[in-house]
Amino acid sequence: MAAIRYGDRLYELRESESVLDALLRAGVPARHSCKAGSCGSCMMRAVDGAVPAKAQTGLKDSWKARGYFLACVCHPDSDLEVAAAEDDAEVPATITSLDRLADDVLRVRLRCGAPFEFRAGQYVTLVRDCQLARSYSIASLPEEGEIELHVRRIPNGRMSGWLSTEAGAGTPVSLLGPSGECFYVPGREDQPMILVGTGTGLAPLYGIVRDALRNGHRGPIQLFHGAVRRDGLYLHDHLTRLAAAHANLEYTASVLEAPDAGDAVSGPIDQLILRRFPNLDGWRGFLCGDPALVGSLRKKLFLAGIASRDIYADAFLPSAT
Template sequence: MARVKHESRWYPLESEESVLDGLLRQGVAVPNACRAGACQSCLMRALSGEIPEAARVGLKDTLRTQGYFLACVCKPVAGTELEVAGADALRVPARIDSLTLLSASVLRVRLSTDAPFDYRAGQYVSLLRADGLARSYSLASLPREGLLELHVRLIPGGAMSGWLAREARVGDTVAVQGPAGSCFYVPGHPEQPLLLAGTGTGLAPLHGIVRDALESGHTGPIWLFHGARTPEGLYLMDALRELAARHSGFHYRPCVLTGGSRDVAEGALDVLIRAECPRPVGFRAWLCGDSGMVLSLRKKLFLSGLSLKDLHADAFLPSAPRVEPVGAR
């Protein structure tokens, strides 16, 4: 059996149980969301003891060297004794500056932080409510804009999106942890064609990346495909059309599964991409949004010649069901 020490108390882990599940089961509050090693909401720091390598996959070197790990995928081998602490040192207090609907189902949340927050457009953060509820959101803003902009899809019964839509107020204090992820534009090869594709609020990071690339002087063609089920699921259309009018190399292609029109293509996102960019060899690509779409498109683009090193993807994994403490079941 492995044991975990947290705030001077030891907690036994069951066989194959993660540090996160073990602590939650025994009543220790640890922020968490996807519980699949993707969202980084459950970051913890090992003060002593051996961390399995699988619990550090995807973490920046600066975090690894300080002992940070993902508690949801950390399953120490039997006999391990781990002393852990939370990731409070990585959190920055933030204030809600504005809450604005971008469409009936997408809320724009703007946050300001007292301390400077260093990030690249397109990366994601964990947003933490005062009671520890945590969810990941991609950054649609550019660092020079001096605020953090999130696009939050309103999900019926959603804990964080419901709170933001109905109860949160301008001036409320939250915290942000991060940034994380490799979905961002790196200057260099300004002539390289860029392909960005997303569904729903997958547009958030792509909007940041496109503007970053254009402001960095990217000269190659840039294709942005935004998919939704119906036209109501599209947003920022005017802003993106204006951007396309100002930059002849930028091509904005909205598409829907049903209800297309003269300006909005009807059909599957991957079919539209294949029609417009049939041979994406030598492209750089970013894919964000629904996890099924991201995985399937990633495979299709790879098979049509796009190199894996040029493929960046953030799958918006939903939160996992809550683990109830012992005695609450």
């Protein structure tokens, strides 16, 4: 079995154990969230030894060259000496405002203290300190000057709770990333697009829709936002106005709990979409939010005709213990 040197200690890896799990088992407070190679919060640096290619999937080339890797999906074949990611892997940022979009949804705006290139719809890993980092999708456009995130408050959530009760304008944080392929690529301006998000899964879609419109997308854009209850449709009025101002944009709100649906459609959002669009041949699809719904809709959109290369999805994986 391979061993990990971290600081002045050696940690033996058990069968099929990741570097992250070995460190956590030994009581090292290694930062992590998804444990699935998605959020980037567990990034470490290899000082000596060979890092398996899989542990560097999705990282920037410059980071790969410096030995950065994701500890949660790193299963080395031979001994590895590792160190914490250096501060220069993170971009310093300051929270400029925090306001409530709904009872349990916060809008967080951040200004970066160094150049930070991103596309609307990608996600960043928000780093509170060396112990806590979580991923959030970007709702803003680069030219807006600030990064906007929509954060759902999770009961007992460490990051969302801290943002709701302790953080405020002026609080310093840092950012890792951006990551993800879920963004608008200009070039096929007449292609119809369907975007489906539940809860704060709307955040990246809000950015992508505005990016597509700004880029002169001419094809139909169908935006679906699903919530459990009517008050979860936290940008309803704004999106209704945006759709009224753009002939090719249609916004559909859907709620699961029928009694308070109001002007939204009630019922499961996947059934609603497939009833209205049984044939999606030639479309481009974007899916964000609840991992189970993203997974099942990805299959359904594919079966309805969208090529898998035209389906972009970000599942909001919760933190794993």
